[in-house]
Amino acid sequence: MITVALLEKYGGIRKNYKSDDFIFKENSLALLYFQIISGEVKMNNYNEEGKEFIQGIFYENQCFGEPPLFIEQVYPANAVAVTDTELIVITKNQLLDMLQNHSDISLKFIKNLSQRLYYKSVMAAEISSQDPEHRILRLIDYSIKQLNFKKETAGFHIHFTRQQIADLTGLRVETVIRAIKSLEKKGDLKIINRKVYR
Amino acid sequence: MITVALLEKYGGIRKNYKSDDFIFKENSLALLYFQIISGEVKMNNYNEEGKEFIQGIFYENQCFGEPPLFIEQVYPANAVAVTDTELIVITKNQLLDMLQNHSDISLKFIKNLSQRLYYKSVMAAEISSQDPEHRILRLIDYSIKQLNFKKETAGFHIHFTRQQIADLTGLRVETVIRAIKSLEKKGDLKIINRKVYR
DNA sequence: CATATTTTATGACTTAAATCATAAAACGAA
DNA sequence: TTCGTTTTATGATTTAAGTCATAAAATATG
Incomplete structure (x- = not known):
């Protein structure tokens, strides 16, 4: 999504996670922007009976968990490292600051969110009735x-x-x-x- | 979402639909931005057996069908007027033009898309396993x-x-x-x- | 290399939601 | 006001996916 260089310019710091580490948990407030430098991350939920539902799997250069960040919400799902993973992280304010100065990145977010919404729409229709x-x-x-x-x-x-x-x-x-x-x-x-x- | 005045400034035209009219159909290419002035619109799919799945229902001042517009895709669902409906419509280029000059609107789109993605995430987990x-x-x-x-x-x-x-x-x-x-x-x-x- | 764990596999059985049929209310239109 | 349509309602039956049990193959780990 965003180059590591630019993220670092805006205060981005690197974080490392081992396989199966939680990056954030469902129902906690979204405060940070996460982007994957290397590794693999899944977002998931567990229902009452403990059955897992995977919302999505994310790879290198992809970000995850921004929707609740933009709407001041708690996370609707957990983020878990599937393999050993290195992330780059900036705060919400740093991100908004960046968006103000880089309108092209706003458009990138719009496209990225659109892409994911598109996937969810397709899968929603599938899951519900096929x-x-x-x-x-x-x-x-x-x-x-x-x-x-x-x-x-x-x-x-x-x-x-x-x-x-x-x-x-x-x-x-x-x-x-x-x-x-x-x-x-x-x-x-x-x-x-x-x-x-x- | 966007004020009617601003949409008109960028070439927006009004369109009227009767109840049950199709506004666009699944698998057609997204070329226009739609916003509801009055009325109610649903987006839906029909599966092979003819069963309907409603992706979402939209009301006054809401827009719909932008994700495929931003990612040069065909619509993943139909849009149908639920009641008599008045829309305001601009082309993709007019919208992009507007976004360039109004960074606050970009952020509005980011928030709106985030909100909808959030809903889909919550419902996906529900529908799949509850x-x-x-x-x-x-x-x-x-x-x-x-x-x-x-x-x-x-x-x-x-x-x-x-x-x-x-x-x-x-x-x-x-x-x-x-x-x-x-x-x-x-x-x-x-x-x-x-x-x-x- | 041996053992533990994960992944794939299969059969038997259960169950919850879909399906089918039918009808009564409620609502709309002529 | 009547007739047609939509919405809500309910019982009986079917069925497809879930559940449970068990195991072999593959992979990971010490």
Whole structure:
């Protein structure tokens, strides 16, 4: 999103997290802007029964957790480091200061938020009313478009675990496993020693 | 969002729609910025079986359909007038032109998009993994906070039909009807001659 | 390298929501 | 005021996904 150099100019400091560390927790007030230098971060919720729902997974150069920052709200979800992760962090005031001086960055935020809202819209319609197979295919296709999936000879390698797919679509692991098998049979995707390709 | 005066200064024109008219359709390219002068607009999808999913309902002074506009995408959903509606419309270029000259409006968009992303995040977690009653209560509570529901003596009047609640939560009418009754029994809301209060 | 943990896999069973059918209220329009 | 439509309502039945149990394969870790 924003160059590290510019973030540092506005007071950005680097922070390191180990895999599974919480970066922030649901219901805490948003006060900081986070951007990933290296690593992988997921935002998630747990419902009453302890089932995880993954709101999104974020990678290098991406930011996360800004919506509540802009609207003075508490976080609607946790942020957790999926791998060891280095972030650069600035305060809300530093960010607003930067936005005032760099109108191009405002537009970047507008585009970034639009992109994510678009994803949520597509997935909302899917999750609410489609069968599991459809839901999984849409998630996969969207992820290929948006995330850094590598094209291999067998197709795009979907580097999600079945559990992650379940948590991203609101399904159960077993359902995902069965649905993926069924999708393979129909020729919609390939499974080569347990890895999923599309 | 933006004052009508300013929109007109940048070439805004008024357009009128009758109840149930389409304003735009899913999969068409986003080229215009729409803001409601009066009336009510819903954005929706239909899945393969024809079941409707309502992405959101918008009222006076609200805009809708900008995310695909900012990211050069097709609309992820239809926009339909729920009542007779008057809109003010400007082109994408006119809007970008305006944003360049009015940095405060950029921030307004950032906040607006953030707000909507926040809603989608909350509802995504709900829809994916909660039981119908929980889902409905969250929708109602969110709608009270965000939309113009009037507080009456019995509480906030939820002016959604059971069908609309079903379409907003991804449930079926019958399920919503039964869940609302159950919620009334538990004292979570009131039903006074078929109207729902919270 | 051996052991522990995670991920994928599968069958049997349960359950909650969808589906289907039917109808009574409420509302709108002619 | 009547007729047609929409909304709310309720019972019976079906079904697809969840749940539970169990295990093999793969991967990580000391």
